[in-house]
Structures are given as C-alpha cells and as structure tokens.
Amino acid sequence: MGALQGKVAIVTGAASGIGRASALLLADRGAAVLAVDRAPEVIDTAGLITGRGGRADAVQADCATEKGVAAFVAQAIRDFGRLDILHANAGILGAFAPTFDEGPDAFAETLRVNLIGPWLAIRAAVPHMGKGGSIICTASVAGQRAGAGGVAYSASKAGVINLVQTTAQLLAGTGIRINAVAPGLVETGMTHALFDAARTRGREGKIGQLNPLRRSGEPAEVAEAVAFLASDAASYVNGQVLAVDGGLGTSHPFAPRPPGS
Template sequence: MMRFEGKSVIVTGGGSGIGRAAAIAFAEEGASVIVADLTEGADETAAMIGGAARAIRMDAGSEEDVIRTVALACEKYGGLDVMFANAGISGGMANIFDTSAELIAEVLRVNLIGPFLAIKHAAPRIVERGGGAIVLTASVAGLRSGAGSPAYSASKAGVINLAQVAAQQLSGSNVRVNAICPGLTETGMTKPVFDYARDAGKIDRVGRLNPLRRGAQPEELARAALFLASDEASYVNGQALAVDGGLSSSHAVTRQDYGKTAA
C-alpha cells in the first residue's frame, strides 16, 4: 500500500517509540517525512528512513520551533499534508499532593500546548494543499483516571478535547483532526516498566488488566495513526480512538480467563 505517495508529513516526537515507528511507516507508504524531536533520535530515525526524510531538532511546546518545523516541510516538500503531533512527556507518577505547579505547567506546555501549536501552524498549510489530516497523540489516561499521573492525565484529556474543538473550527476546510489514545505501550517512556518485568521474569504480567493481556508495541499505535491520517479515514473527524487492548472498554472488574469457570 502507498497511501501517502507524494504526501508531505511531519511527525513530532519522531526520535523514538510511536513517533519513530510512525515516521518509518509513513515513509514506507510513500511519504516524505520531517522527523522532529528534541533529541538526536530525530537524526537516527531520518537515517533509518534515508532520502525520504529530513530531521529537525524541535521543542514541541515552543511556538518558534513549531513554526520552523512547518516551514521546513513547506520548503523541502512544497507544502504539508499530514501533521502527527505525537511528542509528549510523562511527568512522573506523583499524586496531586506531591506534584508541583511547575511540573504541571511543564507537562501541559509540551503535551497540550504542543498539539495546540501543531494545529495552529500546520492547519493553514494543509488547507493550502486542498486538505489533509492532523493526528494527535492523547492517551487512555485522558479518558478516565487510573492510567497516569495527574499532570499527564490532565494534559491528555485536554488533547482529546482539543481534537474535537479543532475539528469543529476547521469546518469546511477538508482538514480532519483526530486523536489516538494509546494504552500501555513499550516506548522510551515506559521502558523501565518493561525492563523490570523482563528482568524479574514477569513480562507476562505487563498489560494484564486489558482483555488482550499484554502491552502494545509502537508499530501497533503507528498503524492506528496512519489509518486516521489516510483517506481510508476520510469520514472520521473529531474522534479519540482508544488503542489499548480493550482496557478502556470496562470499569475495573475481576475477570477470569476465557474458557475457565469459577471454582
């Protein structure tokens, strides 16, 4: 499939995890990709892709950096068709009473102001190309409590609402805005959890709260993002797609394995 042949795509947070998997997948399907990240991972991802990619160091929560990144896509590829605003930080796991206002502000700056800036500066360029898509990375933590820290959860709830508001405010532009809501996924952010489980011989317990009984790999989230960015999702707009193994489909319950009955 070459769903993005001739398309220009920006992926923020493209230096690792979901962003890297998505950047590679976009390129494999014909896109020219701007890989944006605060770290040298951007250069590594671009090198993995080859000539169809350009790397740029950028802070997703900096308006100047977002403007530079969009300008680079327009300069190198003649415009912009897809923005995948994926960059984010975790903010740790402290509870409300142990979380500082400074930490909340920084998490919101990157995780919420970042997607806001991506929409603000990418959408007009996408409109110039006749339409396209913006995909934001939210989280199941933004759907309800229990999947992240107060700072992270609040920021991702804001991303979900931002996708809805942006979809409405871009009415008639042929620019769709949607969000993906990952569950537990093996990325740099969650690496300590997966590494600890492997070292302890307990990897089978990771993700056990969802019906699939496992965590996700970045490529699984990338495929969902590419679907929302593609013409296959041409009538999907203003939505938050949970990609979480079924975690958010239920309130917390005690489950039995399929085919087993209570003793």
C-alpha cells in the same frame, strides 16, 4: 503505490517509540516525512527512512515553543513544498503516578509539552494544509479515565482529546480532518523503566493483563492507526479518538472469579 504517495507529513516526537514508528510507516506508505524531536536520535529516524528509499529530513527542536514549531513547519515547506499530515505526538510523562507532591512547575511543564505543544503545531500547520489534510494527535487512555498515569499527564491527555474535538469544529468547511489515537500501554522510551522493572522482578507476564488481549502494545500497532487516520481511507472520520489499547477501555475494573468458583 502507497496510500500516502505524494503527501508530506510532519511527525513530532519522532526520535523514539510511537513517533519513530509512525514516521517510518508514513514514509513506507509513500509520504515524505519531516521528523521532529528535541533529541538528536531524530536524525537516525530520518536516516532509517532514507536508507529504505524514502524521503525524509530531520529537525531538532522543542515542539512546544512557538519558535520551534514555526521553524519545523517552515522546514517542511522548504524541503517538500507542501504539508498534508501532522502527527502531533511528542510527549512527556511527568509524575508516573497520581500524587499531590507534583509541584506547579512540573505540572505546567507537562501541560506545556503535551497540550500546548500540539495546539501550537496545529495552529502553525493549518495555514499550509488544504482539503484532504489530516492532523493526528497522540492522546492516551490516561486522558479518558483515571488509573493510567499521573494527574498532570492524565489532565494533559484529556485536554488533547478536547483539543481534537474543538479543533474539528474550528476547521469546519476546510476539508482538514483532525483525530486522536489513544494508546494503552506500549513499550517505548517513556515506559521502558516500567517494563525493565517488571522483567527484573520476573513479572513481565503481568504486563498488559488488564486488557482482553492480555499483552502490551507495540509502537508499530499505534502507527498503523495513525497511518489509517492520515490516509484518504479515513476521509469521513473526523474529531474522533481511536483507542489502540487492546480493549482496555471496554470494561470497568472487576475482580475476576478464580477458576472453578
């Protein structure tokens, strides 16, 4: 029997990348999954799950509007009768690198999707969750320090980390836990252009070289951390940020000495 047998999960941003990997793994561990995304490929994610014998449904919605969030939470209850796990994961990159050229509208859109979206989903989900409920937000190493994304993106992910800490306090006494995963560089829909550009230039071997594992991560590796935090195995882990970054965050930048010097 899977560790999540009998539980019901909502995963946002489930059409692609980390969200799809999370939806598949939570289902493999026994959860019924409502996959949510604004992209139509979310239907394929639910199809992959049911094709493997799991329970799933899909909703196409904007995860950062009150209307969209209310609709998918209601759908989860309608489909599966309860709610135990929320993986608030949908996100956008905005400007790839820090720049003062990112205007207020683009900045606000990144905050809306990446920060207000998870808050709306948490607020709508909590009334349906009981003791043992688990919320996982996808933050990023970009939210922990500079150097991994644009200004709005990084600020939004720093906001997600504080959202998790503040909400853990807000949920005191409920038995509902909330944590974040903070992935490093992972090849997904969000980052494939970066990987493709490196491959085109024959520089794919340079990707991920700043972390001690000397490689980028896989969506399934982030999903493993999500599945742990979702499960009762993490029953005393609350308000934390679990970096899934190959050890990137363990060091300040330094210039490695050339061999033999």
